[in-house]
Amino acid sequence: AxxxxxxxxxxxxxxxxxxxxxxxxxxxxxxxxxxxxxxxxxxxxxxxxxxxxxxxxxxxxxxxxxxxxxxxxxxxxxxxxxxxxxxxxxxxxxxxxxxxVLTETTADLGFSLLMAAARRITESERWLRDGRWQQWSFKTMLGADIHGATLGILGMGRIGQGIARRGALGFGMKVLYHNRSRLPEAQEREVGAQYVDLDTLLSQADHLVLVLPYTPASHHVINAAALARMKPTATLVNIARGGIVDELALADALAHGRLAAAGLDVFEGEPAVRPELLALDNIVLTPHIGSATxxxxxxxxxxxxxxxxxxxxxxxxxxxxxxxxxxxxxxxx
Ligand code: 8YV
Incomplete structure (x- = not known):
């Protein structure tokens, strides 16, 4: 045989x-x-x-x-x-x-990170568990709204479209995207997203989700200059690959109030995570679980x-x- x-x-x-x-x-x-x-x-x-x-x-x-x-x-x-x-x-x-097979599950996780970061869920829980909740107050753990906000999506493949649908249909968001190529108009309408250039995406997004492939061209697309274009109140979510973001520039922006919050499922040196990221409270970190159901x-x-x-x-x-x-x-x- x-x-x-x-x-x-x-x-x-x-x-x-x-x-x-x-x-x-x-x-x-x-x-x-x-x-x-x-x-x-x-x-x-x-x-x-x-x-x-x-x-x-x-x-x-x-x-x-x-x-x-x-x-x-x-x-x-x-x-x-x-x-x-x-x-x-x-x-x-x-x-x-x-x-x-992993599109919707990964879009779910992306949205989860967005909500957790923007509404400071894990930070709130750490604070509560630390016994620091002494009394209710108007100003405790104020976050950013998801509903009605402008959602930016960088990379508009299958998962990006899943995120867009969730934002547009579920949360009434205005959805902007940037991608190597523009979607056909009918598809843009179906997912509820509008094409813009990268600069507009960065400057107008209240929340920005990264879902693009990692290639030499996308290495550190989100660097210090890109972060500087973003609103200081914005949330950044990365469910693509760590190398798309300059993590030191991100940590610096988060530490100095130039960006409100971040949710990261992927890291440049994973499974190692930079101490500069671990030191921050305004960041939600998950161990590359986008497709993990x-x-x-x-x-x-x-x-x-x-x-x-x-x-x-x-x-x-x-x-x-x-x-x-x-x-x-x-x-x-
Ligand atoms: C996987 C992923 O867990 O699909 C991807 O691109 O990053 C994850 O869904 C990983 O690739 C496993 O090899």
Whole structure:
């Protein structure tokens, strides 16, 4: 019999999914690693035909060069800045991600962070638990309104549109957005958002949510100059990738009253979080849980598995993974 493809799974998965993978592949599992070095990644990828990876696992040209058997990388997550798509395409390796299944869950978390930051919920709770609530007062923990405010969204993909709908339909917000490309008018109407340039977005938003992919072009888009354009009463929420924000500039703006509050689910050096951010009270910090509900995580892993099975030539979608990122680029390479 022909040897079954070998597949490396980088993180412990749900049992039902492991069983499905086991039906098609010989599985290689390894202990969880916080930060892979390129050497260790290369070692993990060296003898396998496919891999199921997360945002922690960087797959670049150096790693691929040492993985002659590798034919497919299934990324669990919609963002794939951990993958060097060019290098993968040149090497003929199919890369896939997990869009759609996490859209609404991640939009929920974005809105939660916005509300928690603007209404100072976690700060209030710390204060209460510290025993500092001596008496009710008119001026205790005054926050900013969500309803009726102007919501700015930077990045208008699926998740951005989910945030826009929540703001426009649920909270009566005026929704402005900026994106690499403008949405068709009908779609703008459907999500209730209006296109503006970046400068207008920064200066008019009462609350700004970042939901754009992390690329060289979006590195530190929110830097000191961008923060200076924002209202001092504004809230900033980042549910995209940490590197989009200059965290030291953000900490400085929050510490000196140039920005009211922030909610961050992602960090430049995660899982490490800068002490400058941890020191602030007007910030809500969550450990990259945007897609973290049981149903959504299961759906993401299932989609990654379906992709991997198809990419390695098995199952009903053989050769046509449901969310491949580079089939065209491989053909062109
Ligand atoms: C994932 C995410 O938890 O989808 C993304 O882009 O950041 C999260 O949903 C993460 O990517 C897991 O690999």
């Amino acid at each position: 022909e040897a079954r493809p070998r597949v490396w799974v980088s993180q412990p998965l749900f049992d039902a999914v492991v069983e499905q993978l086991g039906a098609h592949f010989d599985l290689v599992t390894t202990a969880q690693v916080t930060a892979y070095t390129p050497e260790l990644m290369a070692e993990r990828l060296a003898g396998v035909d496919g891999a199921l990876v997360t945002l922690n696992e960087r797959v670049g040209a150096a790693e691929i060069a040492q993985a002659p058997r590798l034919r497919a990388i299934a990324n669990v997550g919609v963002g794939y800045n951990n993958l060097d798509l060019d290098a993968l395409s040149k090497a003929g390796i199919v890369a896939t991600n997990t869009p759609d 049981l149903a959504t995580r299961q759906a993401m892993v299932q989609l990654a598995v379906d992709n991997l099975v198809a990419a390695l030539g098995a199952g009903p979608d053989a050769g046509q993974p449901p969310s491949a990122l580079n089939l065209e680029a491989i053909k062109a390479a």
